[in-house]
Structures are given as structure tokens and as C-alpha cells.
Amino acid sequence: MKLTSPAFTNNSKLPAKCTCDGQGINPPLTIVEVPDNAQSLALVADDPDAPSGNFVHWLVWNIDPKTTDIAENSVPGASNLGKTSAGRTGYVAPCPPSGTHRYFFKVYALDIKLDLTPNTGADNLAKAMQGHILDSAEIIGLYQRK
Numbered sequence: 001m002k003l004t005s006p007a008f009t010n011n012s013k014l015p016a017k018c019t020c021d022g023q024g025i026n027p028p029l030t031i032v033e034v035p036d037n038a039q040s041l042a043l044v045a046d047d048p049d050a051p052s053g054n055f056v057h058w059l060v061w062n063i064d065p066k067t068t069d070i071a072e073n074s075v076p077g078a079s080n081l082g083k084t085s086a087g088r089t090g091y092v093a094p095c096p097p098s099g100t101h102r103y104f105f106k107v108y109a110l111d112i113k114l115d116l117t118p119n120t121g122a123d124n125l126a127k128a129m130q131g132h133i134l135d136s137a138e139i140i141g142l143y144q145r146k
Contacts, residue, residue: 001031001032001033001034001035001107001109001135001136001137002031002032002033002137003029003030003031003105003106003107003137003138003139004029004030004032004139005027005028005029005030005105005139005141006028006030007027007028007072008027008139008141010139010140011140011142012141012142013141013142013143014027014094014103014141014142014143015027016146017072018072018093018094018141019093019094019095019143019145020093020094020095020145021095021145021146022093023073024091024093025072025073025091025093026045026058026070026072026073026074026091027072027105027141028069028070028071028072029043029069029070029105029107029139030068030069030070031067031068031069031070031107031137032068034065034066034109034135035109035134035135037111037134038065038109038110038111038134038135039065039110039111039112039113040061040062040063040064040065040110040112040113040114041061041063041064041065041067041107041108041109041110042059042060042061042062042063042107042108042110042114042125042129043058043059043060043061043063043070043105043106043107043108044056044058044059044104044105044106044108044122044125045057045058045059045091045103045104045105045106046103046104046106046122047094047096047101047102047103047104048102048104049096049099049101049102050085050096050101051097054085054122055085056082056084056085056092056121056122057084057085057091057092057093057094057103058084058090058091058092058105059081059082059083059084059089059120059121059122059125060075060076060079060080060081060082061079061080061082061114061116061125062078062079062080062113062114063076063079064076064077064078064079065109075090080114080116080118080120081118081119082116082118082119082120082121082122082125083119083120083121085122089118089119094141094143095145096143096144096145097145098145099144100142100143100144101142101143101144102140102141102142103140103141103142103143104138104139104140105138105139105140105141106136106137106138107136107137107138108129108133108135108136109133109134109135109136110129110132110133110134111132111134112132114128114129115128116128
């Protein structure tokens with residue numbers, strides 16, 4: 001499985017429009033080579049360089065496994081959003097207080113659809129995925145505030 005973006009390459013700078021210095025919209029993502037037996041996809045975007053520890057910027061699950069593109073400023077249809085470290089659902093734009101931070105966008109192919117309540121957090125999502133991950137892929141974007 002592979003995860004790429006038409007807006008940035010792995011370990012390169014995120015577009016400003018996808019950060020707090022711009023519109024704060026999610027970057028477009030492309031998912032290919034999903035296992036045929038996948039029942040759903042899950043997406044996690046986080047920043048391990050945050051001063052308070054790992055900061056979750058986006059949680060999405062029960063994405064249709066046939067999804068190949070997630071457009072900028074959108075959520076795949078019929079998927080579920082989880083609670084970010086900001087305490088709300090949806091994409092939280094990168095806005096590091098200092099220095100360059102790494103933003104990991106990770107997609108997981110799962111052998112089940114997840115039965116989670118809306119606003120589920122990253123820890124509970126990770127627990128629910130345990131033992132059900134068929135494959136995964138990631139792309140890392142970098143950002144430093146202007």
C-alpha cells in the first residue's frame with residue numbers, strides 16, 4: 001500500500017494553505033495498492049514533535065477501501081471523524097510553536113469496519129485497530145511557522 005500527495009512529497013514542506021499560516025485545510029492524499037480483502041481504511045495524522053507529546057491533528061475511520069483520493073478540504077463520504085488533541089473533530093491545521101515539526105499522515109487497511117462512537121480519540125482507535133491491520137502506509141510533511 002502507498003500513500004502520496006499531489007501537494008507535497010515525503011519529508012518535504014507542507015503547503016502553507018494546509019497550515020495555520022493559510023486556510024488550514026487538509027492536504028489532498030492518494031491511496032493506492034490497498035489489499036483486496038480490506039473492509040475499511042483508517043487515517044491518522046499526528047505530530048510527534050509537539051511540546052506536550054504526540055498531537056493528533058486528524059482521525060478518520062471506516063473510509064471505503066475503494067477510496068483512492070481524498071481531496072483537499074474534504075472528508076471521504078460515509079466515514080467517521082474522531083476527536084483530535086484540540087478536543088474537536090475534523091482536520092486541525094499544523095501550527096507549531098517553534099522549529100520545524102514533522103506531520104505523519106498514516107493510512108491503515110483493516111479487515112473490519114470499526115464500531116466506534118463519534119468523537120472517539122486516538123488511543124481508542126488504535127486499540128480497536130489492533131489485530132485488524134492488513135497493511136499501512138505513511139507520508140511525512142514538514143512545517144515551520146512563518
